[in-house]
Amino acid sequence: MAPTRNHLLHIAMFPWFATGHMTPFLHLSNELAKRGHKITFLLPKKAKLQLQHLNNHPHLITFHTLTIPHVKGLPHGTETASEIPISLNHLLVIAMDKTRDQVEHTLSATNPDFVLYDNAYWVPQIAKKLGIKTICYNVVCAASLAIVLVPARNVPKDRPITVEELSQPPEGYPSSKVVLTGLEAESLMFISVPFGEDNITFYDRITSALRESDAIAIRTSREIEGNFCDYIASQFGKKVLLTGPVLPEEAEGKLEENWANWLDAFANESIVYCAFGSQINLEKDQFQELLLGFELSGLPFLVALKTPRGCESVEEALPEGFEERVKGRGVVSRGWVQQLLILKHPSVGCFVNHCGFGSMWESLMSDKQIVLVPQLGDQVLNTKLLVEELGVAVEVERGGNGWVSKESLSKAIKLVMDGDSEVGARVKKNHMEWKKTGGSPNLMNGYMDRFVQNLQDFPLHG
Template sequence: MENVRENLQVVVFPWLAMGHLIPFFHLSKCLAQKGHKVWFVSTPRNLTKIPKVPPHLSSLLNLVSLPLPQIPNLPLNAESAADVPFRTQSLLKQAFDSLEPALAAFLQSSKPDWIIYDFASHWIHRRAAELGVSRAFLALFNAAWLSFIGPPSCLIDGLDARSTAEDYTVVPKWIPFESRLVYRYHEIAKNVDREIDVNIQTITNDSMRFGLAIDESEVVAVKSRPEFEPEWFDLLGQLYRRPVFPIGFLPPVVEDDGGGDDVVDWVEIKEWLNERKEKSVVYVALGTEATLTREQLTELALGLELSELPFFWVIRNSPGSPQPESEMLPGGFLERVKDRGRVYVGWAPQVRILSHDSVGGFLTHCGWNSVVEGLGHGRVLVLLPMLNDQGINARLLSEKGVGVEIPRDEFDGSFTRDSVAESVRLAMVDDSGELMRLKANEMKGLFGDKDGNELHLNQFINFLKENR
């Protein structure tokens, strides 16, 4: 009986995006490995996309499927952010909000000690509180970005009066120290001025969702470590006025990344990488949500060609785009680069690729999960932020000296093939980039530090045990 009282019972409820589902699932596995009972809750199709539950954890880690209500204009079978165009993700949030009764019923029947939830669940605090379930907000963002968006009162009430894109291009008043971490105009304009289809009902915006997720939590967990951004963690605790726990970087496990060595796609990719010299290849991947314009795609392709370096480029044909990205590549490009570059269409085992010895750099959209994966393997970064938190992440990484940002037009976000080529060469081979490569390689000792990450996670779990 003593063991039953010692162990936790936890519901884990992430937002409907693979970049959220995977780290929430990784945390769930960590909890189960320590003997705690976990219910991982999501929608049917999303549950088929996450890694399999290891047999030895099957009695402790349970997958709970809640069918996603169908709403007008949401594509059939769309259950994740990767299934809908970025500009219409409000539809997915509307469907997500419709899960409230089903999740409340599950909380009532399962009676967990805690629910660990994501930013989108602005309604969960009320239902959990009614049922006596304690609430923890897991933020899959770094402390710098969380500090930049501000305290919950500003997010909920709009007290900071940031209503235009220009407002986000200056350091906010609550940051007391010198900082250059601000958005470029083109990065934030698409969020502030995003068009929403006229058929979508008015729903809670993301700022309020974040504000309520923080304000109604009893503790906030952050996927980062103060060793990387000490001043930002100090500030975040002051802004949130509640316990804030770094839980480490939750570095991904290679074995969870698309199966084993017998998976055909990985076998072919590995053979291609095996033929390249150590740290010679730049891996290129811009996430699952951003869509490149034809002009951007052309300049990126020709920039990689001009760099004269080996590259492995993962392209995704985005939903709702008028033409697949793979069909918008410049004429003759694939033929010209066939001996040193590969364009791969669809999902690719990113962690496995980044872990390969031939990969030296990572041209990335600066999503925090991808950054963790890249620096966890010591890969120098070429920074091309596209949306959401990525602009602030790029400034932070540039400031830390582990990557170079591709120069872009401040207002329209355009970039040139020459700037791509120069940035890639600086990161990968130029003498002037040697210190950057060294710093990125040193980050492997922090981001991939299993014992240090485990220590932070254990401190968070102890708090949950002591305050259930």
């Protein structure tokens, strides 16, 4: 049955239990609900408490909580990836797989037109029985899918892929700039290790999720990744729908008074803000080295990083005498901060981040200078998009062992913040030019309208 052009849809959302996945799924839900569509959002109970303030349309977006079973090796009560180190994600994904019966019951009871999912590769098996269409919605860059998770990659099943193999782009890959070196490829070796029940690998899990879906969707735009999206479509032989970045038009809420007062005390575009997302836990030595780099820059700074591995608190990880030396110009947050509101503050002039896909888009849509310190393989590719393809950012140089020194961090910050810097002027000009074209609100709304129209044109229940 082909729906009418203005048919209102019922869409179920089932993202991976990580903040960097659930939040963009909810942003997409808000955009769909704004256009009148009904959403059933499946998530852990703890995640509902964390995300419900972002639900802008509670009359159309219904949170359906799942009971997350305990898996041996996980701390009791674990429900989301932000509660554990990345090294335990392979156990949390087993817990997610064990919710399959709950997910099937919910989909059967609510009978949506579509279900959008990412890591839960088994969703199409359930949905097909129920006559529900499936869309594998990816909130990572198209480049990372294109270079690693395509059939042309031919990841061997009888042995782990080698660094040398992963450093070679797959056949037909459309870029000579957004590629992996040997050291960068090492951070992606996890694709060949078990990631879920029955020893399914990460590679097989995600490629199955892509292959078995009725369509693929990606949180990106053609202005940045059109060539990668076309390559993915040709590899999987199916339609690739784009949503654009799907960021809130306005940051939610009001900036907390203590941060507003602190930021207000500085001149426009003078503060360096740093954050590495909800899952990056640095080693203590690297954490301290970065803080010393901010100190060395001589600029005011606000750092919001997670407590380093092996430490009980941020306080115990601070370099000796650090707080006294930077008092009045430097602050290290002890908890979560309102990132989008901080990035909108006129005193902030630079955003230092790990270039996770969410942070990448927040960087691009802001008017701040961008300094990147990628930690994982997909972040390396995001960084190459911004540095090599768009020329809107500077990456911090690393030593041969991957170490970021205080000198290299300070150098990168000064490059973009110095008013007389040629590099700083160039990346700022490129950034502003990109925002006028690739980041205009009308363009982004157009992506969402086309995405909805593609769903409405989809042949449903048959």
